[in-house]
Each structure stands twice: as structure tokens, then as C-alpha cells.
Amino acid sequence: MWDLIKKYRVPFVTGAVVLVAFLVYGSNLKHRESANFFERGVLTVLSPLFSVGAVVSGGAETVWNDYIALVDVRRQNRELLEHLRTLNSRLVGEQEALLANERLKKLLELKEQMPAPSLAASVIGEDGAPWFKTLVIDRGGKDGLQEGMPVVTSAGVVGQVVKVAANSSRVLLLTDHASAIAAVVQRSRARGVLRGTGSRRLSLEFAIREDDVKVGDQLVTSGIGGVFPKGLPLGEITMVKKGEYGIFQTIEVRPMVSISRIEEVLVLLKQRNE
Amino acid sequence: MSKLLKPGIAILSALILQVTLLPAYIADPFKPNLLLIVVVWLGLRATPVRGALLAYLLGLAQDSCSGLYLGLNGFSFLMTFLVLQNIAHRLYADNRYLMTLAVFIATIACGLAHLVLLALFSAAEGIYASLLVSLIPQGAVNALVASVVFGIVDAAQTEEVA
Numbered sequence: 001m002w003d004l005i006k007k008y009r010v011p012f013v014t015g016a017v018v019l020v021a022f023l024v025y026g027s028n029l030k031h032r033e034s035a036n037f038f039e040r041g042v043l044t045v046l047s048p049l050f051s052v053g054a055v056v057s058g059g060a061e062t063v064w065n066d067y068i069a070l071v072d073v074r075r076q077n078r079e080l081l082e083h084l085r086t087l088n089s090r091l092v093g094e095q096e097a098l099l100a101n102e103r104l105k106k107l108l109e110l111k112e113q114m115p116a117p118s119l120a121a122s123v124i125g126e127d128g129a130p131w132f133k134t135l136v137i138d139r140g141g142k143d144g145l146q147e148g149m150p151v152v153t154s155a156g157v158v159g160q161v162v163k164v165a166a167n168s169s170r171v172l173l174l175t176d177h178a179s180a181i182a183a184v185v186q187r188s189r190a191r192g193v194l195r196g197t198g199s200r201r202l203s204l205e206f207a208i209r210e211d212d213v214k215v216g217d218q219l220v221t222s223g224i225g226g227v228f229p230k231g232l233p234l235g236e237i238t239m240v241k242k243g244e245y246g247i248f249q250t251i252e253v254r255p256m257v258s259i260s261r262i263e264e265v266l267v268l269l270k271q272r273n274e
Numbered sequence: 275m276s277k278l279l280k281p282g283i284a285i286l287s288a289l290i291l292q293v294t295l296l297p298a299y300i301a302d303p304f305k306p307n308l309l310l311i312v313v314v315w316l317g318l319r320a321t322p323v324r325g326a327l328l329a330y331l332l333g334l335a336q337d338s339c340s341g342l343y344l345g346l347n348g349f350s351f352l353m354t355f356l357v358l359q360n361i362a363h364r365l366y367a368d369n370r371y372l373m374t375l376a377v378f379i380a381t382i383a384c385g386l387a388h389l390v391l392l393a394l395f396s397a398a399e400g401i402y403a404s405l406l407v408s409l410i411p412q413g414a415v416n417a418l419v420a421s422v423v424f425g426i427v428d429a430a431q432t433e434e435v436a
Contacts, residue, residue: 125339126297128305130408131388131401132341136293162342170339177401178342198404 100263106154107266115229117269119143121151123262124168131198133176135159137265140167148227150268156233156256157181157221158265169267174202174234175259182224183234188212191222194234194253202235204251211249213240219253229268285312285332293339303411306419309336310384313351314377314420315427317358318367329355343396350387354380370424377420381413 005012028036035043104120111118121143125136139145141164151158151171159179163170172179179196183204190211192204207213217237223230239252288308296305309332316325333351337344358376365372389405 125293127340128292128297128307128336129340130302130305130412131405134341136339163338172342176342177399177404178396195399198401 103154103264107264110152110154111266114266114268118266119145119269121169121265121267123265131177133173133179133196133198133259134162135171135173135262135265137169137171137267138167139267140165140169142166144269145169145267149270150228150232151265152232152268153257153262153265155258156235157228158257158259158262160227161267171265173259174255174257175200181228181234182222183219184222185211185213185237186218186220187214188217191224192251194219200255200259201238202253202255204237204253205248207249207251209242209247209249213237213249213251215240229270285309288312289335289339303408304415305412306415307336307381307384307412308419308423309333309347310351310354310381311377311416311420311423313354314358314373314380315424317355317380318362318365318373318376322359325359326352326355343392346388346391347384349391350384353387354384357383370421370428373424374417374421378413378417381416382409385409385412 107120111120119139121137121139123135124138127134135158137151145161145164147161147164149161151160157174159171159173159176161169162172173196174181174194175196175198177196177198181194182191183194184191185207188211190207190213192207192211195203195205197203204213204219215237219234219237221228221230221232221234233256235253235255237251238254239250241250243250288311292305292308300306313329313332316329320328330348330352333346333348334344336347336351340347358380365376367373385405385408389402392401392405
């Protein structure tokens with residue numbers, strides 16, 4: 001027997017190992033959901049190593065994801081930022097065009113309503129001195145402009161042309177101290193002269209104490225004097241003060257036109273002697 | 275040629291800045307008067323005849339873009355130049371801080387000259403209110419801008435000499 005085993009040692013051992021392996025497998029089929037002492041031992045011994053391995057692996061992944069795989073990201077980021085800038089500037093440009101379109105549409109509507117021929121102009125400069133209120137527009141004598149022509153926007157009266165050059169003109173704003181426009185209160189037809197005060201407010205002078213003027217009343221051009229056509233909006237009354245004495249009342253007016261935001265205007269091409 | 279060209283371009287740029295760019299971004303009393311700064315510089319450094327002519331022309335250029343009264347700034351700039359010319363030899367005119375102070379004083383003096391001339395000869399009633407309110411802020415802004423401008427001019431001149 002021993003000789004037989006010796007003779008077939010290799011196949012016999014192999015068979016025994018395979019059988020043991022099979023038996024181990026077979027015996028664990030019943031308890032497949034619980035760990036036996038071997039599994040527990042292996043896991044206990046190896047788990048710290050697994051942790052180290054996991055840390056190393058995580059580090060390697062970080063290195064890969066955050067550094068090696070991001071070699072091009074800086075360049076890509078720069079390109080995207082550039083792209084974003086281009087898109088932003090395009091967006092701003094489109095927004096600007098949209099707003100200009102709206103303003104010009106209003107100006108065109110006004111132009112169609114005006115009885116006299118008119119000419120659109122862009123504001124190209126402002127007065128440098130704080131105590132004078134004038135604008136420079138890009139139309140001049142060559143375009144038919146003359147001193148004294150009324151200048152308006154869709155909101156109301158801006159002022160009048162005062163100095164005309166060949167290709168540009170100066171406009172005296174209604175807020176300038178030298179500006180005086182004959183005005184009438186739309187509701188009560190009370191008359192007065194609207195003077196600039198050098199600030200954002202105007203003053204309605206020579207309105208008699210007995211005249212019916214209230215806060216919120218609209219002021220329009222009276223047409224007297226022949227410079228401005230009748231009925232153009234001038235401003236809204238913001239303060240009325242009647243002193244105990246005196247013939248006139250003190251009236252403060254807010255101009256309809258936002259002077260600091262004017263970009264385009266309409267010049268009414270009215271001859272001086274018309 | 276370059277000696278005339280550079281100041282010419284600088285003055286033209288100052289005028290364009292003053293009429294177009296600065297009013298669009300700076301609120302009213304704080305708009306600097308760049309041409310007045312040039313006049314002060316001329317008053318302290320330039321020769322009498324050429325300086326006076328240039329100061330007057332600068333005033334007229336300013337009048338062409340500001341207000342209604344041609345000659346108002348011409349007169350006040352010329353007066354400022356002449357006063358500065360008369361006292362320049364008594365001052366250490368190379369000192370940047372003194373020039374800055376001169377700009378502040380010149381702004382106030384020019385404003386007061388405007389006030390007197392407008393009160394006497396124009397129909398702009400009540401202008402004194404806006405003018406007086408604006409004088410100190412404008413003087414301060416002019417002085418501030420002048421300190422920067424004179425600093426740049428000095429640096430450029432030092433570089434040229436070196």
C-alpha cells in the first residue's frame with residue numbers, strides 16, 4: 001500500500017489537495033453568509049494594509065484627476081474666459097443697440113407728430129463748467145440749423161440752439177440760468193416764464209398769486225415768443241409757495257427731460273422769422 | 275517741431291476730455307477744468323508774450339465749448355496768467371505742491387472773476403448760487419488733477435534731461 005502511494009505520490013497528493021479544496025468549498029456552502037476563522041484572520045491582518053492601499057490609491061487618483069488630467073485645463077479656462085468676455089461684450093452691444101433702437105423709435109414717432117420739419121442729432125459733448133448748462137450736438141449750419149431753433153426729445157423740451165458751426169452746434173439747456181421759456185400750466189392755463197436755475201430744478205416766474213397752480217400740474221410751452229411751438233411738455237410742478245405778500249407765487253418745476261441722460265435730440269427746423 | 279507738437283496734442287486732448295469724456299462720468303461740481311491747469315503752468319513757467327497769447331487762446335477755446343459768453347474765460351485766463359507771471363519770480367515755481375496750491379487759488383479767482391463779469395454784464399440771474407456752490411469742489415478737484423499732471427510733467431522732464 002505504502003509502495004503504491006509512493007509510486008503514485010504526485011497524482012495522489014494532487015488528488016488529496018483537490019479533494020480538500022473541494023471539501024473546504026463544500027463545507028462552506030452552508031455558511032456562505034458568515035465569515036469563518038480563516039476569512040476573519042485574513043481580513044484582520046490585511047485590513048490595515050487595505051487602508052494604506054486605499055489612501056495611496058486615493059492620492060494617486062487625486063494626482064491623476066487634479067494634476068495630470070488637468071494639464072490642459074488652464075489653457076481651456078483661458079479660452080473659456082476669453083469666449084465669455086466676447087459673449088459679454090456682444091451682449092452689452094446688443095443691449096445697447098436695443099436701447100438705442102427704442103430711443104430712436106420714440107424720436108421717430110415724435111418727428112412724425114411734429115408739424116414743422118425736424119432733424120435728429122446726437123449729443124457729442126457737454127459743458128465743462130458746472131455753472132453753465134449747454135450741450136454740443138453733431139449737426140450744424142450745413143444741415144440747416146440756425147440759432148434759436150427748438151431742441152426736443154420724446155419726453156419734452158431740451159432747450160434751443162444757440163451757437164451754430166458748420167458741422168456742430170451748441171444747445172442752451174432749459175436748466176441754464178440764461179434760459180427763459182414762455183410756459184403755461186396745462187390744466188388751468190396759468191401763464192409764466194420758465195427759467196433755469198443751474199440745477200436740476202426750474203423756476204416758473206411771473207405766475208400771479210391768484211393763478212390756479214397745484215403740485216403735479218403739467219407745464220407746456222405757450223407758443224408765445226415764437227421760438228417753441230405751442231404745447232410741448234416742459235415739466236411737472238413740484239412745489240408751490242404763496243407768500244403773505246407779493247404779486248407772484250414761487251413755483252418749482254422738475255423738467256420732463258432727464259438732462260443728464262440725453263443722447264439723441266430732435267431739432268425743429270423752424271426759421272427765425274416764421 | 276516736437277517741442278510744439280507735444281504740448282499741442284496735450285492741450286487738444288485736455289479740451290476733448292473736458293467736453294466729451296469727463297462730463298459723461300463725473301458729476302457736475304467735480305468736473306476738473308484741465309485748461310485752467312495749463313494756464314497756471316504757463317503762468318509759472320512760460321515766457322510772457324507767448325504765454326499770454328496762449329492763455330487767452332485757451333480761454334477762447336474754453337468759451338467756444340462752455341457757456342454763452344465768448345471772452346469770459348479768455349479774460350479770466352489772461353488775468354490769471356498775468357497775475358501768476360508777476361509773482362512767479364518771487365515763488366519757487368519748480369515746486370509741485372506750490373503749483374498745485376496755485377491751481378486751487380486760480381480756480382477760485384477765476385470763478386470769482388466770472389461771477390463779477392456775469393453779474394455786471396449778463397442776464398443770467400441767480401448764477402451766483404450755482405457758481406459759489408461749485409467753486410470749492412472744483413478748486414479741490416483741479417488741485418488734485420494738477421498734482422497728478424505736474425507729477426507726470428516733472429517725471430517726463432527729468433527723464434528727458436537724464
